[in-house]
Amino acid sequence: MTPEEFRRHGKQAIDWIADYLAGIESYPVMSQVKPGDIRHALPSEPPEHGEPFENVLSDLGRILLPGVTHWQHPGFFAYFPSNASGPAVLGDLLSSGLGVQGMLWVTSPACTELETVVVDWLAGLLGLPEHFRTDAAGGGVIQDSASSACLVALLAALHRAGADGIDRDYTLYVSSQTHSSLERAARIAGLGTAGVRVVDVDQDTLAMDPGHLRALMDQDRAAGAVPAMVCATVGTTSTTAVDPVAAIGEVCAERGVWLHVDAAYAGVAAICPEFRWLNDGVSEYADSYATNPHKWLLTNFDCTVLWTADRAPLLAALSTLPEYLRNAATTAGAVIDYRDWQVPLGRRFRALKLWSVIRWYGAEGLRAHIRKGVTLAAELAGWVAADPGFELHEPHPFGLVCLRPLWPGLAEEEADRATTRLMELLNASGSMYLTHTRIAGRVVLRMAIGGVATERRHVEQAWEHIRWEHAALSRTLPRTLPQTLPQTLPHE
Template identity: 70%
Template sequence: MTPEEFRRYGRQVVDWIADYQEKIESYPVLSQARPGDVLAALPVHPPEQGEGYENLLADLERVVMPGITHWQHPSFFAYFPANASGPAILGDLLSAGLGVQGMLWATSPACTELETRMADWLAELLGLPAAFRSDGPGGGVIQDSASSSAVVAILAALERANGGRAGREGLTGRHTLYISSQTHSSLEKAAKITGIGAAGVRTVDVDPRTLAMDPARLDAMIAEDAAAGAVPTMVCATVGTTSTTAIDPVAAIGEVCRRHGVWLHVDAAYAGVAAVCPELRWLNEGVADYADSYTTNPHKWLLTNFDCNVLWVADREPLVGALSILPEYLRNQASESGEVIDYRDWQIPLGRRFRALKLWSVIRWYGAEGLREHIRTGVALAQRLAGWIRDEPGFVLFDHHPLSLVCFRPAWDGLPEDEANEATKRLMETLNASGDLFLTHTKVGGRVLLRMAIGAPATREEHVRAAWRRIVEETRKLEKSLQ
């Protein structure tokens, strides 16, 4: 493809994306494709000869679009937001165009140093502690996801728990990781990957009302495991769980961790970015005093398209000690001088994309005030929705919704619990099949709840209100059929 061809087709692609964003509400939120539909529309064998890009763009509409669930649709309320914004898309385009492989400082100094500054900028915007800044003992790094950050944090915790020998000598004895029933499943997967194993994952009781981890029970479990010869290695406290946005008491958990010498990892994948608003900085209570590592996802609720997770550590030494390896072909003067950061030592893969460009693009385009406005809009819409649910007869609101996720269900008066759960799932499937909105569910105390997560950049009150009207309408229909 010549530069002139790239210009011509590049303009077409940008125009296609802009058109898509303008007409996104015309699509059903959830893909209507059946299993195998996209495969059946694709040739079994690759083309022998190259062809014009016009054919690909035509097939994008014919083959791909019917199989797309529209995550940026203003009526997408499932899972958590996965924001994509114009500045972030352009930042990704610049990254792709430069084609940088940023494994070492020497392979592109700007890739490393812009990332360092972006991690510092974001730490400042979120009010995170000085130890997490690059000019302190720790620092930040952009990962692909909070799942990768969990693996990296556990490896650093193992390195510290084993006196800096885990990376060289491997693990001996039983190590334990502490989570709650509400912790993201990526932590258990990370335990399997890092050698702790599923048997070493200890699940701590939660407060039945708030679903927050019980620090007293955590304290007792760590003491019991240590007495039995295990090496308590890491505790994961969650700020904004996936199920209901429950918030673990980081300060109280941190006190337990400090008393036992255990690494505290704070998973704030969804909720952490909300601290860009000063009135929501309470989310970080205890982080400055106790957290050894902290992670959040700008690619969820901060207008930065996937993938962009940021992990900070209060002390980089165990992290680099666990992950650093230097074959001869990577040796260079800058690395050996000790004056630069080589982010290959802060992650699992060697290779690195220039992800900092899209975060830089987003922060500069929106500024702190623009980012705060986006978060505040999501929170305000969620609180209005919670008020409508509370005021509507025949609905039950899960009364923990400090951010932009609201959990609720019809009361289904008179139905046994198992039938009420099935009715809730049936309601969700009916709503999703309509194409007008997309919800997911969770289960709390044996009860199935609907989750409505607000935060897509295009979502306005009219979309939330229309979704709520549709939920009430379909609920009343289903209630009649169940009588």
Template identity: 75%
Template sequence: MTPEEFREYGKRVVDWIADYLASIESRPVRSQAKPGDVRSALPERPPEEGEPFEHVLADLDRAILPGVTHWQHPSFFAYFPANASGPAILGDLLSSGLGVQGMVWATSPACTELESLVVDWLAELLGLPQGFRTDSAGGGVIQDTASSASLVALLAALRRAGGEGRRRTVYVSSQTHSSLEKAGRIAGLAAGDVRAVNVDEHTLAMDPAHLDELIAADVADGAVPALVCATIGTTSTTAIDPVRRIGEVCRARGVWLHVDAAYAGVSAICPELRWINDGVAEYADSYVTNPHKWLLTNFDCSVLWLADRAPMIEALSILPEYLRNAASASGEVIDYRDWQIPLGRRFRALKLWSVIRWYGAEGLREHVHKGIALADEFAALVAADERFELRQDHPFGLVCFRPRWPGLSTADANAATLALLERLNDSGDLYLSHTKANGNVLLRMAIGAPATEREHVLAAWSAIRRELG
């Protein structure tokens, strides 16, 4: 493809994306495709000769779009938001156009230095501690997802804890994201070494007293406690663990504290919400949040900060001859290859940089405020309808609720709630997901897509009430 051809088709692709975003509301939110539909609509064998790009765009409309669930749809309320915005998309395009492989500083100084700048910017915007800045002993790095970030934190924690050849333990709760258990498997821990800490029955927050008991018992059995994960905004219900009290336990026991704020952490861009990070500055060894969830930066973009980068680099740095260079040997630069699992890395900083510059702190705060306000209004509607039960704790953009099913057992009520969910999602008018808390299936209404307005929330509530009958 010549530069002239790229210019022609590039303009058509940008027009296609703009038209897609402008018309997205007219499409069913969840794909109506059946298993195998997309593959059967495309040729079984690859083309022997090249095809015009018009054919790609035609098949995109004909075969691909029917199999797409539209995460940017204003009535997408499932899981958590996966925000995409114009400046983020353009930043990603610039990254693809440059084609940088930023594994070490020398392979593209701008890739490394812009990333170190933008993660420092974000730390400042969120009110995170100075020790997380890249000009300190710690620093930040953009990962693909919080799952990778948590694995990096665990490997660093295991390195610091030592105890190779002995049983090493990690502490989570029933509400901790499954990626922590997966990280334990990848790191070679036995299933029983990922220990489950009790949670408060009502708040679903981790119980620091039980955590301390488990750690003490494991130490008595000869284990080496390596990491505790505290969550700010759990995936299930956005419960918030008491970071400060957990941190006090970790400090007393010499255990690494990892804070998973994948969804909710970006809300601290609003000063009145910085209470969520109480204890982070004093006790957190690592902290992760995802701009690709609620901060208008398209997937994938997850930022991990560490209070001390040394254990991570010790755990992950391997230096073959072909990567040796004068800049790395000088010790004056960051080589982000040592801050992640893979060697190679994209120029992800461009899209986060584009977003922060386009919206500014004021625009980003406005986006978070809007999601919370709409969630509060939705929660008030649920609370006012006696046919529904509202989960009271909803400090962010997620509301959990369920229909009341008088006379039904818990099992039958759960089945009825799931059946209602499927009917709603099959309609194409909205998309919700669910969770289970204290044995009860709850519907999750996650508000935060950039295109979502009050009218979409009210329409969703009308559809839920109508489908309940």
């Protein structure tokens, strides 16, 4: 493809995306295809000769688009937002066009140095401590996801705890509300599920219990194990519960245990001064901290920022220097080589899209986006609380509202089946998409608000639809209920 051909087809592709976003409400939120439909509509063999790019765009709309679940749809409330704003998409396009492989400073100095500036900008916008800055003892790095950030933090924690050979029993502490990626990180790091301890949570707030954490650590030490890391969550996946970071941090500090704070969803809300309480205990106790601009901060996937208070354990755990990567700048120790801050060697120029977003919206625009989602969620919560046919889960400080439809006269298991059936009917309508979780053993619906295109009218329409379907289903129960509940629940 020549530069002129690229120019012509690039404009077609941009027009396609712009038209898609402009008309996104015309699509059903969830894909309506059946398993195998897309695969069977595609040729079983690749073309022998090249085809015009117009054919690609044609098949994108004709074959692939029906199999897309529209995450940018204003009726998408299923998972936390996965915002894809215009400046982020364009920043990603520029990154792809440059084709940079930024594993070392020398392989593209701008890739590294823009990243150091952008992660420092973001730390300042969120009110994070000065020692997280890249010109201090710690520093920040853009990872692909919070799952990778958790793994990197665990590897650094294990190294600091002396676990280079994993020749002793090392333990990781989570709660029942912690993201499942922490258990996966334990498996990858060699601890296995046997090395994961599940700390009790407060039954009302679902926040980790520091007293039980202390007791578990003491039991493990007495048994000869070495506590390596605790993960405190700020905004859990199921309900956006917030663990008491300061109290957990005190336990970790007493015992010299690494504290990682997973603020994947809610952390970016601290860009608003009224949410700075999210950082309580971070400055004093957190060894590492991660949040996802690719969820609620208008930056398309993938873009997670991980900060560490002291980069030395992280670099010691992950650094290698084969001969083919040696260069004068690295040898002199004058630069950051971000390949030493992550599991893969290679890395994309992700900083371009985050840079584009921050410059386009400014701090004021980013705050306005967060506040809009919080305001809409609070309004929805008020409607739920005022309706005798529903139960609202408290608290709901961010953009997620958890609600349980009430089914008078039904036993608990039948009521859970009814809630599941209600969700299936709502999702099949094409106008909205919800997910569910369990709170105190009961199935509840999750409605996450914060999409770029979501306005008050979309939330209001969704609520009216929920109420209508609930009333309609109530009149037919129990004969229309499924006989069994899903065996697993979605987990982001």
